[in-house]
């Protein structure tokens with residue numbers, strides 16, 4: 001507390017109100033992805049061989065194998081993260097004794113998740129699952145040349161939107177329904193246009209039915225390449241950017257889905273001029289879309305800075321997308337999500353007016369000196385205060401709690 005009071009005075013000297021920053025941070029929900037808890041396996045009773053070019057590596061003990069185990073791990077993890085958040089579910093995480101194929105899923109198969117979300121005061125987000133299925137083994141789904149395969153996936157897409165809308169109605173909070181398909185070609189295709197026309201037509205068919213935006217929001221996610229689709233990804237950035245603008249959907253920017261030298265934070269202000277809302281998949285690519293757990297590193301700090309500086313927090317849905325099976329899965333969730341929050345807090349504690357004034361008069365020296373000096377400000381004390389107010393642990397106590405829970409789940413084998 002004393003440390004916080006002294007930090008508060010230091011920030012006040014820079015013209016920054018720490019109380020306002022803490023209040024804003026408490027309002028920002030992060031959509032935590034269910035698939036970190038079980039290495040993107042899901043709970044279907046059957047699955048195909050196609051991984052869609054994504055891969056969780058590692059064999060750390062304690063993987064959640066059932067919806068109940070996953071919910072227990074999530075409850076523990078949310079308990080370690082300050083604030084109220086959301087869960088991002090994939091369609092392959094259905095909870096039912098039945099064995100519906102992807103084109104047969106219904107709201108009832110996910111009702112237990114909604115009941116649980118209500119109990120836990122969590123929002124939900126949703127994703128159709130266009131991978132890990134025999135009908136995705138060609139690495140083509142919505143753009144497949146075979147009409148029958150396209151129709152199968154279109155039906156899956158329609159049902160997912162419907163399920164998402166019902167979830168949103170039940171929870172009183174719009175569910176973002178994000179479409180990502182693995183479609184692409186290992187070697188250079190000769191008719192890219194035909195694939196993209198088919199993908200566009202399939203997306204239009206999926207979205208033919210209008211849903212209330214208070215219940216469900218459509219999002220589309222682009223990608224640069226994946227394993228097995230190195231030569232061409234049908235749903236490229238340009239494809240989906242155009243699609244999202246023309247159709248007024250959200251555009252999902254996954255930080256692992258661009259060339260490693262691109263700065264994804266730089267894209268926010270550009271796409272925000274043409275889109276109402278944005279979805280983020282905050283991730284950490286290492287050499288490729290490796291989905292490492294996010295660190296409090298420059299890429300994440302810059303993303304948070306852009307969200308605050310460009311005033312985009314109210315129209316950006318912050319989702320996470322990483323999966324690491326070499327470390328405790330619950331620790332990955334907790335530390336990764338808290339890193340996103342720490343980055344947001346640092347951004348909320350920056351003296352933006354002063355920095356922007358310096359830039360607008362081309363005083364780059366002042367901008368340079370200030371952006372470097374504020375790196376020394378006592379962010380840790382403000383973060384600790386936030387955690388104390390939200391009654392969650394920090395530092396060694398947090399590490400001990402995470403280790404204790406990991407020990408408990410290791411008995412699962």
Ligand SMILES: C[C@H](O)[C@H](O)[C@@H](O)C(=O)CO
Pocket residue numbers: 035040054090127180221223254281289321
């Ligand atoms: C499991 C997710 O849908 C997936 O990670 C997708 O969002 C993606 O980023 C694929 O590379």
Ligand SMILES: [Mn+2]
Pocket residue numbers: 180221254281321
């Ligand atoms: Mn993603």
